[in-house]
Amino acid sequence: MFSCAEFLAEFGDYLDGMANPELRVRLEEHLRECKTCRVIVDSTQKTVKIVTDHDTFTLSTSDVDPMVSQVMVRVRSRAAQRS
Amino acid sequence: MASTAETKNRSEPPAAAIATAYGFAPTLFQAQSVLPAAIEAESGLIDAILLQGPALPRREKDSILLAVAGTRANSYVLGLLPPQTEGAPKSLLPDFAAKLALYGPCISNGDIEVLRQAGLTDADILEIIATVALGNMLCTLADALSLTGSSAVQMPPPPHEIPKWNSASGPYLHFAGSLPLDQPQLGTLRDQFGFVPKLFQLQTAWPELLKAECRALELVVWSEDHLSRIQKELILLVTSTANLNTYGVALHSQMLNILGVSAEDCESVIFDPSHSSLKQEDKTLLAQISLLAGGRQSRAAFDLNMLRDHGFTPAQIINAAVTASLGTFLNTLQFGLGAAPDFPPRKTFTEKDLYLPAQLSRPTSDAIVRLDPDADLVERVQAGEIDGFEELVRRHTRLVFGTLNGILGNYDEARDATQDVFVKAFENIASFEGRAKFSTWLTSIAVNTGVEILRQRKTTVPLEDVGDEDFRPRRVQAWAEDPEALFAASQVNALVRDAVLRLPQKYRVAVLLRDINQMSTEDTAQALGLSVPALKARVLRGRLMLRETLAPHFVRPERIDV
Numbered sequence A: 001m002f003s004c005a006e007f008l009a010e011f012g013d014y015l016d017g018m019a020n021p022e023l024r025v026r027l028e029e030h031l032r033e034c035k036t037c038r039v040i041v042d043s044t045q046k047t048v049k050i051v052t053d054h055d056t057f058t059l060s061t062s063d064v065d066p067m068v069s070q071v072m073v074r075v076r077s078r079a080a081q082r083s
Numbered sequence B: 001m002a003s004t005a006e007t008k009n010r011s012e013p014p015a016a017a018i019a020t021a022y023g024f025a026p027t028l029f030q031a032q033s034v035l036p037a038a039i040e041a042e043s044g045l046i047d048a049i050l051l052q053g054p055a056l057p058r059r060e061k062d063s064i065l066l067a068v069a070g071t072r073a074n075s076y077v078l079g080l081l082p083p084q085t086e087g088a089p090k091s092l093l094p095d096f097a098a099k100l101a102l103y104g105p106c107i108s109n110g111d112i113e114v115l116r117q118a119g120l121t122d123a124d125i126l127e128i129i130a131t132v133a134l135g136n137m138l139c140t141l142a143d144a145l146s147l148t149g150s151s152a153v154q155m156p157p158p159p160h161e162i163p164k165w166n167s168a169s170g171p172y173l174h175f176a177g178s179l180p181l182d183q184p185q186l187g188t189l190r191d192q193f194g195f196v197p198k199l200f201q202l203q204t205a206w207p208e209l210l211k212a213e214c215r216a217l218e219l220v221v222w223s224e225d226h227l228s229r230i231q232k233e234l235i236l237l238v239t240s241t242a243n244l245n246t247y248g249v250a251l252h253s254q255m256l257n258i259l260g261v262s263a264e265d266c267e268s269v270i271f272d273p274s275h276s277s278l279k280q281e282d283k284t285l286l287a288q289i290s291l292l293a294g295g296r297q298s299r300a301a302f303d304l305n306m307l308r309d310h311g312f313t314p315a316q317i318i319n320a321a322v323t324a325s326l327g328t329f330l331n332t333l334q335f336g337l338g339a340a341p342d343f344p345p346r347k348t349f350t351e352k353d354l355y356l357p358a359q360l361s362r363p364t365s366d367a368i369v370r371l372d373p374d375a376d377l378v379e380r381v382q383a384g385e386i387d388g389f390e391e392l393v394r395r396h397t398r399l400v401f402g403t404l405n406g407i408l409g410n411y412d413e414a415r416d417a418t419q420d421v422f423v424k425a426f427e428n429i430a431s432f433e434g435r436a437k438f439s440t441w442l443t444s445i446a447v448n449t450g451v452e453i454l455r456q457r458k459t460t461v462p463l464e465d466v467g468d469e470d471f472r473p474r475r476v477q478a479w480a481e482d483p484e485a486l487f488a489a490s491q492v493n494a495l496v497r498d499a500v501l502r503l504p505q506k507y508r509v510a511v512l513l514r515d516i517n518q519m520s521t522e523d524t525a526q527a528l529g530l531s532v533p534a535l536k537a538r539v540l541r542g543r544l545m546l547r548e549t550l551a552p553h554f555v556r557p558e559r560i561d562v
Helices: A002-009 A020-034 A035-053 A061-082 B004-009 B013-022 B036-051 B058-071 B075-080 B092-102 B110-115 B122-142 B186-194 B207-222 B229-242 B246-258 B261-272 B278-292 B304-307 B314-337 B350-353 B375-382 B387-408 B411-431 B437-455 B489-502 B503-518 B521-527 B532-552
Strands: none
Touching: A002 A035, A020 A035, A035 B075, A035 B229, A035 B489, A061 B092, A061 B387, B013 B036, B013 B437, B036 B058, B036 B122, B036 B207, B058 B075, B058 B092, B058 B387, B075 B122, B092 B110, B092 B122, B092 B314, B110 B122, B122 B278, B122 B314, B186 B207, B207 B229, B207 B314, B229 B246, B229 B261, B229 B278, B229 B314, B246 B314, B278 B304, B278 B314, B304 B314, B304 B521, B375 B387, B375 B411, B375 B437, B375 B489, B375 B503, B387 B411, B387 B437, B411 B437, B437 B503, B437 B521, B489 B503, B489 B532, B503 B521, B503 B532, B521 B532
């Protein structure tokens, strides 16, 4: 059976629902026996959900159009210099 | 387009409503003649909504369909409709229709309230929503069959402004008195789902519509014929994912579970079909459906030939396209009605999903280049058409800015750097050969630019990832059931921001691209120049470090016994 260290090194695919069946069986075997790893899996899944759900670093909607305009001014100027 | 004479030679009787609605048999329906059940299903919906719908005159419904086809830039469906007479339709209905058709997840109770204040009853609004759903279905079908209309058709420009995302659910409509829940069609729904999904419960005020929907589902989805039931439910799941419809994802995941598909396989289909355990031909089919259902304004083409090459028969291809179109119909209805999910959703879509190019295509790994939704625009820019670059900037501004803001942790600095990234991309676009997707290439420029700025800062942010190799989780107290509910959204945002910015740089970038930008594992690895196993190890380490930082805020509150 996996040790906790082996479990923690291998459970990334499990989190993403991509573990192959053989690996999944071994990981779940460890999980049944180990409360600590169950807590780590649960809290890591919740971490991913929280990070995914929140628009932490997003550009505000009102800044999109000015950004596009400013980029295009610079791009057109570069294109004009080239030609 | 077909003549009326052609129509008379057709043997399928179910298209009577189609002939009545259009006065002839449009190519859209003739092209589905290998699958008469599909024509019957569509005819039933057209009859219930367009011909029998009691609330609105046909002229107003045509104005709604025109708005839907216009906003989706679908020249074929536009060409089927009578031209608008000057000043005839009020702009209220076309505006609502265009928003629901293109940005369904942004529809809110406020939009419905605007219609009510204009004097429309909830029965009128239900019919408006159903008409928009029908328009979306017809446009999706026309896209699938590669039908285009006359070039003389004037198409309105697509809206530039993306409306505000709505994360609250309804229901938005309220009908007086209790609705009859003993209608026979509800029994059919109970047989199939084991209960009556909320989406259908909200339509019981219009039994004829429910009947047409149930009949369409029976004919197209619930029968085992050209495609298996599981294949069709997978198509509906992928369609809901591409439409960013949380309700549909929850419902069809549950149906797939009932049919014996594991929860893990469902999640793979939602997040990255290329890694699911499906057969290669089914992965190809689902990648094509994702393009068809998700290609809002970009006509990243649904490729009939690719499906033929993978062994699908014409009837199977039509069945797949009609199933996806019906899925789009149901998703549009759900957005308009605001039905809350019947089950905990496997994925809850958020505002940032609107801006992700990945939503336009979730390609199979071996078809990445062919399915790059930006390929056409990039080619145009490479040929000297600078205007095409503006659309690329618009599509990816949020991706590039989010990446830089996550690396730099400074809004203004990230804004300046975003401009630099696009200018660099423009200057180097001639060397872009399409080995990666354009968005992946752009992301790698953004990462390099951000890291270079950090390097120049030196003094403020430590670049060395000292000691992280020995990292082990230390906080092992159980978390609250719903940790996000412990704080206001803005507080959670601040906690996430601090935690991400405290990650050592290499883990921060990996988590940023994979979890915040929601890029696939393969695209993230490619953008960072890493092998897939190396990237996976970094993402896992980064997630565990984040967990460690967030844990003190989210552990289960101690129960105090009084």
